[in-house]
Amino acid sequence: MTQRGHVSLVGAGPGDPELLTRKAAMALRRADLVLYDALVDERVLAFARKAQRFYVGKRAGRHALSQHEIQAVLVSQAGRGRRVVRLKGGDPFVFGRGGEEAQALERAGISYDVVPGVSSAIAAPASAGIPLTHRDHASGFFVVSGHDTQVFTSAIGALRPSGVTVVVLMGYGRRAELTTLLVDAGWDRSTPAASVAEGTLPTEQVWRGTLGELASGQAALDTDGPAILVIGTVAALNLNGRALASVAALDETTEPRRWNARQQRT
Numbered sequence: 001m002t003q004r005g006h007v008s009l010v011g012a013g014p015g016d017p018e019l020l021t022r023k024a025a026m027a028l029r030r031a032d033l034v035l036y037d038a039l040v041d042e043r044v045l046a047f048a049r050k051a052q053r054f055y056v057g058k059r060a061g062r063h064a065l066s067q068h069e070i071q072a073v074l075v076s077q078a079g080r081g082r083r084v085v086r087l088k089g090g091d092p093f094v095f096g097r098g099g100e101e102a103q104a105l106e107r108a109g110i111s112y113d114v115v116p117g118v119s120s121a122i123a124a125p126a127s128a129g130i131p132l133t134h135r136d137h138a139s140g141f142f143v144v145s146g147h148d149t150q151v152f153t154s155a156i157g158a159l160r161p162s163g164v165t166v167v168v169l170m171g172y173g174r175r176a177e178l179t180t181l182l183v184d185a186g187w188d189r190s191t192p193a194a195s196v197a198e199g200t201l202p203t204e205q206v207w208r209g210t211l212g213e214l215a216s217g218q219a220a221l222d223t224d225g226p227a228i229l230v231i232g233t234v235a236a237l238n239l240n241g242r243a244l245a246s247v248a249a250l251d252e253t254t255e256p257r258r259w260n261a262r263q264q265r266t
Contacts, residue, residue: 005032005078007105009098011091011117012036014124015226016200017043024115032082035070037096039089039226048085067097071104078110089226091119095145095169119143121167124199124228128206129240137233138165146171146178146229153181161187165232172197172227179214182231187211192236195219197227208235 008027013019028034028047036045038057045053056065056073065073070086077084092098092114105112121143125132132141144155146168159166161182171178172195183189189212197205207219211231221227 003081004110005080005082005084007074007078007084007086007101007110007112008115009086009092009101009112010088010115011096011119012040012044012087012089013118014090014120014127014200015039015041015198016123017041019118019123019200020044020047021115021117024117027085027115028087030083031085033077034085034087035073036087037089040087044087051085067100071101074101075104075108075110078105078112079108088117089120091117094119094121094143120199120226120228121169124196125167125194125230125234127200127204127240128194128196129238130194130196130230130234131237131239132165132167132230132234134234134237137163137237139163141165141167141232143167143169144171145169146174149174149177149181152178156182156185159185161185161191165230165234168229168231170226171229172221175214175219175229176217179211179229179231182211183215187231189215191231192233193219194230194235195221195227196230197221197223198225199228201225208238 010024010027025047031048031051034048034051034053035056036053056070074084074086086101088096088098090096102112122132133139142159142164144152146152147170168178189210191211193209193211193214195207205221205223207221209218213219
């Protein structure tokens, strides 16, 4: 009788491969098969040296496999004794449909584990210098999908436009429509807002402005990659430390020369 395998639902993080967890890297090294999504960096896939790699990504309605087919592959391949990694951008349980896959594995009696990843909902704003919470601005944050307008409307219905940061994933293409809904719900048009595209990557782009500007269709970024929206007073902050890091790097290059000059005088 064939020994049953195992499935790991693994988060690949927000894009930068250096943000991959050690546990995720270990699961990839041990894998026989990796089913990976569209936003996974090739440098992350490189950890799966001995594995067969199979693309199952979904982008703008173009699906390599349906969700039902992906779950069937997970069950069938693990049932043949293989160690399978289901590799997702961000975290597998944050808009990654990992919960559905876990339920399918439980119904089939397949052992599995979940390896959390750094979600772009947190990482992209942080990379852009936007803290989602700040004692002077926001005591909490709310993450919502912008994929479905009706779901978005229902989700924001109970929110009050003060003291909270709203992060919208998968809603950049509908930014004008979605942010107009916030304005209609009582949010001030002057509320700071930001859009972050390809967060944590060298190609990262950041737009800052107001909710009203978003609602009027502004914040156009030159990207085909993932982009998020951040709405709330924290969006006006720019705390990435890059300017200070440049000064520190300059000091490191000049300090040895000053030290050598002192040495020569002694």
